[in-house]
Amino acid sequence: MDQGKISAGQLTLLIMSFTIGSWVVLPTGIQAWQNLWLIMFMGLGTGLLFAYLSLFLFRRFPGKTLFEIHERVYGPVLGKFISLCFLWFFLQTGGGTLAIFKTLLRSTVFTATPDLAILVPLILILVYGCRRGIEVIARSNQLLIMSTVGLVLVSILLVVNIFNPENLLPFFNLPFSEVIWTSISLAVFPFGQNVLFMMILPRVNRWQKVNGAVLKGMIGAGLVLSTIQFLAVGVLGKSGQILVFPTYEFYRMINIAQFLTRLELIPLLNFLTMGFIKTILCLYALAVGTAQVFNLRTYRPLALPFGLFLLLVAERIFPSISEHMRYLEEVQTFFGLIFSLLLPMMTLGIALLRGLPRRRMAP
Amino acid sequence: MTGKLQRRKRLKKGQGLLLLLFLVLAGGCWDRRELENLAVVLGMGVDFPAQGEGYEVSFQIVRASQIQTPGSGVGGGGGGESKPVWLLRSTGPTFFEAVRNATFQSSRRLFLSHNQVVIISTEVAKKGILPALDFLIRDPGPRNTQWLLLTPDDPGQLLDAAAGLERVSALAITDLIQDYHLTSKIRPVKIGDYVEMMMQKTSANTLPVIRIKENAGKKELLLDGTGVLKDDRLVGFLNYKETRGLLWILGEVKGGLITVDLPGGGKATCEIFTAATKVKVEARADQVHVKIEVKVETGLGAQTTYDDLSTTGQLKKLETLQGKAVEDEIRAALAKAKEYKADIFGFGEYLFKHDFRTWQRLQKEWERYFVDAQVEIKVEAKVEGIGLVTRPANYQAPEE
Amino acid sequence: MFDFLRRKLRLAHLRKGKPAPRTHRDLSPDLKTNLTAIRRELGASPDLIIRCLKLGSGAEGTGALLFIDGLIDQQVVNRDVIFPLLNGVKRGKFQDGDDLLKYLAQNVLAVGEVKKEPQFGPVVEALLEGETILLLDGHDEALLLSTKGWEKRAINEPDAERIILGPHDGFTENLRTNTAMLRRKITDPGLHFEEMKLGRRTRTGVVIAYLKGVVNEKLVEEVRARLKRVNLDMVLDANYLNEFISDAPLSLFPTVTFTERPDVVAAKLLEGRVAIFVDGTPVVNTVPALFVESFQSPDDYNFPFYYATFIRWFRYLSFFLGVLSPALFVALATYHQELIPTSLLITINAATEGTPFPLAVEMVMMGAVFEIIREAGIRLARPVGQTISIVGALVIGEAAVTAGLVGAPTIIVTATTAITTFVVPDLLGPGIYLRLIYTILAGVLGAYGILIGLLFTLLHLVSLRSFGTPYLSPLAPISAGDFKDVIVRAPIWALGTRPRMIGWPRPQRQPIGFPPSGDEGEEGEAEDDG
Known part of the structure; x- marks a missing residue:
């Protein structure tokens, strides 16, 4: 197993990147477009509730990954089965993220380039990074997330001359049910996918600090996403609603003195690094999780096969971007709810009922 | 022994991966476009073909080597032999097809990402603009800051017209459009803005009009008023004055001149320094009330009389006259818009943004409410500057 | 793929032969035998000078002085070795039964360092390092007289690392000169040198330098251990060691830094790093190396901080x-x-x-x-x-x-x-x-x-x-406290702590955040604002 340790601060930044991950280019809840940046905070609140449920579970079993907890709570057979379900969830999350970025690249910059040429180099460095362990992932993420936050701050300056505050009006013209639905769907995606960090929390060097780190990370991600959405609405107005990649598109509007134009490539690559971190974490969770389910000594040899598996999923999972968007809007919420809320809740409930863990473990 | 075997296996795996990478990359460079193989399009025109279905698109392609750049003694040789631009016409059932069909004629691939202006013939505009331009919005290449213009003439000929001081007419048009703030009698529209306006349910669009002006047998460009589009289709035109009125209401007047007739004969022209507009739309009972408040600060720039207009009393009078003139322009625009039943001012959008409930109520019959709307106009004009002189040189004060 | 290469390299380590065994013969009491043996060992090299002499009348004895021409200080040998040997014994109070060698060392020879050596191997080594050997007939021990002295290059400014302001001296090819230059910069008893000889055939002197009390002891141990593993037959330049002891020998990036400037080495030691001097080269290695170090120039600290930051x-x-x-x-x-x-x-x-x-x-x-x-x-x-x-x-x-x-x-x-x-x-x-x-x-x-x-x-x-420090620190992992000397170059008085990842045993350099204040406080602040 990976012996690397990360600090609570690094965990915070990892959670930020993971949450920003793919939502930033393919936002869901587009029906609430104009108010999405506000509803984001409601989603964040709900998402935090989910997260704290899982954290409560973790704090009962400090130092154990989700899969180890499963085995203790459900016994080896059922526990392994539930872990396998989670593996599917990770696979789907990672593959979906890759698919989003593949589509983004294919439909903007590389219209003629085959999927493989885009995905294979990416998969190779994903595998390389995954084999290097969580320490390396966390460290490289520190630089990448800093550049993304920097980009968001700079873009506030860049859009000043095309930002129209009128576009933000009216606030909350939606039916209440729609608002609730959107915030729940936001709580599940992007925030709910953070359940994956249950595989990574044991690698934090001081587990007592985990709660604060998760809180900070999710709030940070919420702020970044909300800011980007806010800018996009102010710049694009309602026309953002018909766009596939509105956050990408609003950077196309930037025009500084007829000289700085068409800057969309920079945020595109920057967001791609966020997707990179998200996928690499999925890959890591997949490899480590599988190693734990099958009691392997090390996860490293699994990185490559799972990398190729992710490639396959990314290629095959959605036949078209429309299908993908529909999935994210309609199915994802239910599917994600099972993994980010129901299963952890059930595990926690059974653990409480069975009075586990029997004796308090020293961390 | 096993260690060695493993190493060998690992080696094979490493080689395999490398091989995979090479295979992927070796076939590579799918989206590569060498600069010298690009035909950079700077302007496009859309029209219906003389016969048959579809669209006829004209492309203004720049001949880079013919554009003299400072220091490009090598590349830019032989300038003047041929025009720096090349006009290419191509037809197809859709805009996209027309673009691709251009490869039958062009040795280089058309590159639309730097296109600056799209000129639409009024015929196309009457049938609807979005169906014609969908490609430009959907494709990642063209920028959404392209300027849209209407022309009653043939767009191709227009692009081929003399560009005045510039070498490329598309760039000349860009400059013409961007200097709108010198007169505020033209309203520039980007393709992105157009789409945004189309998303608003009640608003009508406007596009600037450009046409060919014959000057001593030479064709030249002239920006001439504004076209009004309702539901994406051209319904009429506004002249300069009405366009100014539109800009007043939209709060987009950035500069320009106001000329008034003086009561004692003669005219005075003032330059607009700053202008600010406040619009308020309210629905009372069964009628929409619109309140437009304009504040404008100007400076006296020219007069055609021998009177002293620089006294405070005269300036006050001038201010009133200016207020009238502005109100006049606004009224003219309102009248035209009501005639076309086109809410080009975004009154409905205002209601949507500020009074969502009422808007939902009025939305269905907005056209009627718009035409019946009562408009109250308040103009506050101030003359602040008088330039470098006070009175005309030969001015003689009236005897007391 | 890199794993594979690394494995291959590790294998290469193993294939390297064991060092050739050195002769552990004792010297013979017979002078002739000894001289023949040395001649055989060194071949007919013309720079080996054998000066036979008879001791003065005080104590009877025939002897021979051996040295390598060019490696010794001719004047010292003539004045302080040969002359006293020929004349000095007369004047002394040598009594029969005394140990002649001890007597010579204590009373006659006027050189700084005299050693007795019974074995053949070390005698040859000392000879090759520039010492003068005194062999006496009838004694199975030799006296090694430190008379080293050879032509040295003057201290120059290093060509590769030019600066505008600040000290312009650079290291030379002479190990002693170099360590002395460092002592001149740091007059702290904690400045320790540890010497070892590396290279089976070159037997190059290698010195580990560190500042006790500042350095992390584990780091010194690690350096020591890695240097011990060096198994080369020649060490002609610092880079020979560099490629041997660096953590990632296959990486493009240097995980050992080098410099020719004493002020740089001094500054690095004071940050808690370890320096490795190699005889015969002006280049000095320092570890651990960070990526950001490559962007720091000594001039940064010799110019005002705002300019240096820029x-x-x-x-x-x-x-x-x-x-x-x-x-x-x-x-x-x-x-x-x-x-x-x-x-x-x-x-x-x-x-x-x-x-x-x-x-x-x-x-x-x-x-x-x-x-x-x-x-x-x-x-x-x-x-x-x-x-x-x-x-x-x-x-x-x-x-x-x-x-x-x-x-x-x-x-x-x-x-x-x-x-x-x-x-x-x-x-x-x-x-x-x-x-x-x-x-x-x-x-x-x-x-x-x-x-x-x-x-x-x-x-x-x-x-x-x-050497245990993440190469990209303080950027990743972030240690914000170190940004003061990475993203900007903070004023010297604000550089209160050593790099966290390196100097953590004794992090504080000086009172932290000490702004120039005191009697001229107001003036100082006024300047700050400007």
């Missing part, structure tokens, strides 16, 4: 331009032309009209030409070097553009690269490779290719360690 930013910028500008240009001009401002695009379009090669190929070609010109310029004698630059500039640059072989923008970008690369000389090696890789990636996949390359580089960099 210059440091430009150094970062230059490095990134130097590594990325060809790749970015290729990506922009062949994939993302929409990003180029329209007028610039037309200009470039006109300038590249009719060039036969793809831009990426052009770029790589011109890059190669530049490297060749650079190398030729370094290797050739200085006057000819000038010619090379003219040929490079005129013939290759101008003519290639005129002939339409390459576009003018390619030349401009190559020139930019050339200049910017030299701003950070430490990273010249990695820079060349990265530039090439990025350019090829950009030619294949545009900006996405560059991103892939950058991500790979990033992953590689963060996985590197230098």
Whole structure:
């Protein structure tokens, strides 16, 4: 197993990147477009509730990954089965993220380039990074997330001359049910996918600090996403609603003195690094999780096969971007709810009922 | 022994991966476009073909080597032999097809990402603009800051017209459009803005009009008023004055001149320094009330009389006259818009943004409410500057 | 793939032979036998001088002085060794039965260091290191007299690391001079030197220097252990060790830094690093090495902090331009032309009209030409070097553009690269490779290719360690406290702590955040504001 340790601060930044991950280019809840940046905070609140449920579970079993907890709570057979379900969830999350970025690249910059040429180099460095362990992932993420936050701050300056505050009006013209639905769907995606960090929390060097780190990370991600959405609405107005990649598109509007134009490539690559971190974490969770389910000594040899598996999923999972968007809007919420809320809740409930863990473990 | 075997296996795996990478990359460079193989399009025109279905698109392609750049003694040789631009016409059932069909004629691939202006013939505009331009919005290449213009003439000929001081007419048009703030009698529209306006349910669009002006047998460009589009289709035109009125209401007047007739004969022209507009739309009972408040600060720039207009009393009078003139322009625009039943001012959008409930109520019959709307106009004009002189040189004060 | 190479390398370690056994023979009491043995050992080398002499009348004895011509100080040997030997014994109170050798050492010989040695091997070694050997007939021990002295280069400013302000002395090829120069900088009893001999045949003196109380003891142990593992037959330069002890020998990035400047070494020791001196070279290694170190110049600390900060930013910028500008240009001009401002695009379009090669190929070609010109310029004698630059500039640059072989923008970008690369000389090696890789990636996949390359580089960099310290710290892992000397160069009085990852045993240098205040406090503050 990976012996690397990360600090609570690094965990915070990892959670930020993971949450920003793919939502930033393919936002869901587009029906609430104009108010999405506000509803984001409601989603964040709900998402935090989910997260704290899982954290409560973790704090009962400090130092154990989700899969180890499963085995203790459900016994080896059922526990392994539930872990396998989670593996599917990770696979789907990672593959979906890759698919989003593949589509983004294919439909903007590389219209003629085959999927493989885009995905294979990416998969190779994903595998390389995954084999290097969580320490390396966390460290490289520190630089990448800093550049993304920097980009968001700079873009506030860049859009000043095309930002129209009128576009933000009216606030909350939606039916209440729609608002609730959107915030729940936001709580599940992007925030709910953070359940994956249950595989990574044991690698934090001081587990007592985990709660604060998760809180900070999710709030940070919420702020970044909300800011980007806010800018996009102010710049694009309602026309953002018909766009596939509105956050990408609003950077196309930037025009500084007829000289700085068409800057969309920079945020595109920057967001791609966020997707990179998200996928690499999925890959890591997949490899480590599988190693734990099958009691392997090390996860490293699994990185490559799972990398190729992710490639396959990314290629095959959605036949078209429309299908993908529909999935994210309609199915994802239910599917994600099972993994980010129901299963952890059930595990926690059974653990409480069975009075586990029997004796308090020293961390 | 096993260690060695493993190493060998690992080696094979490493080689395999490398091989995979090479295979992927070796076939590579799918989206590569060498600069010298690009035909950079700077302007496009859309029209219906003389016969048959579809669209006829004209492309203004720049001949880079013919554009003299400072220091490009090598590349830019032989300038003047041929025009720096090349006009290419191509037809197809859709805009996209027309673009691709251009490869039958062009040795280089058309590159639309730097296109600056799209000129639409009024015929196309009457049938609807979005169906014609969908490609430009959907494709990642063209920028959404392209300027849209209407022309009653043939767009191709227009692009081929003399560009005045510039070498490329598309760039000349860009400059013409961007200097709108010198007169505020033209309203520039980007393709992105157009789409945004189309998303608003009640608003009508406007596009600037450009046409060919014959000057001593030479064709030249002239920006001439504004076209009004309702539901994406051209319904009429506004002249300069009405366009100014539109800009007043939209709060987009950035500069320009106001000329008034003086009561004692003669005219005075003032330059607009700053202008600010406040619009308020309210629905009372069964009628929409619109309140437009304009504040404008100007400076006296020219007069055609021998009177002293620089006294405070005269300036006050001038201010009133200016207020009238502005109100006049606004009224003219309102009248035209009501005639076309086109809410080009975004009154409905205002209601949507500020009074969502009422808007939902009025939305269905907005056209009627718009035409019946009562408009109250308040103009506050101030003359602040008088330039470098006070009175005309030969001015003689009236005897007391 | 790298794993494979590493394994291969490890294997190579094992295949290396054991060091040849040294002779452990004792000296014979017979002078002739000893002399013959030494002659046989050294061959008929003409620089081996054997001076036979008879001791003065006080104590009877025949002896021989042996030394290597050129390695000893002739004056010292004549005045303080030969003269007393011939005359001094007379005057002394030698009594029979005394140990003659001890007597000579204590009463006669006027040299600083005298050792007795019974064994043959060490005697030969000492002889080769420049000591004078006194053999007496009838004694099976030799006296080793330290009479080292040879021609030394004067202390000069190092050519490779020029600075504008500050100390201009540089290390020389002499180990003792070098350690002395360091002592001159740090008069702290904690400055410890540990010497060892490395290289089976060169037997080069290697000195580990560190500042006790500041350095992390584990680091010293690690350095010691790694140096012990060095199994080479020659150590001619610091880089011989460098490649042996660095953490990632296959990485492009240097995980051991080197310098020729005593002030730099002093500053690094005071940060808690360890320095490795090697005899015979002015280059001194320091570990652990960080990526950001390459961007720090001694001048940064000799100039006002605001200016130093500014210059440091430009150094970062230059490095990134130097590594990325060809790749970015290729990506922009062949994939993302929409990003180029329209007028610039037309200009470039006109300038590249009719060039036969793809831009990426052009770029790589011109890059190669530049490297060749650079190398030729370094290797050739200085006057000819000038010619090379003219040929490079005129013939290759101008003519290639005129002939339409390459576009003018390619030349401009190559020139930019050339200049910017030299701003950070430490990273010249990695820079060349990265530039090439990025350019090829950009030619294949545009900006996405560059991103892939950058991500790979990033992953590689963060996985590197230098003697336990993460190579990319304090950037990743972030230690914000160290940004004061990385992102900016804070005023000296604000540099209160040592780098957290290196100097953690004794982090505090001086009172932290001490602003110049006191009696002239107001004046100082007024200056701050300005």
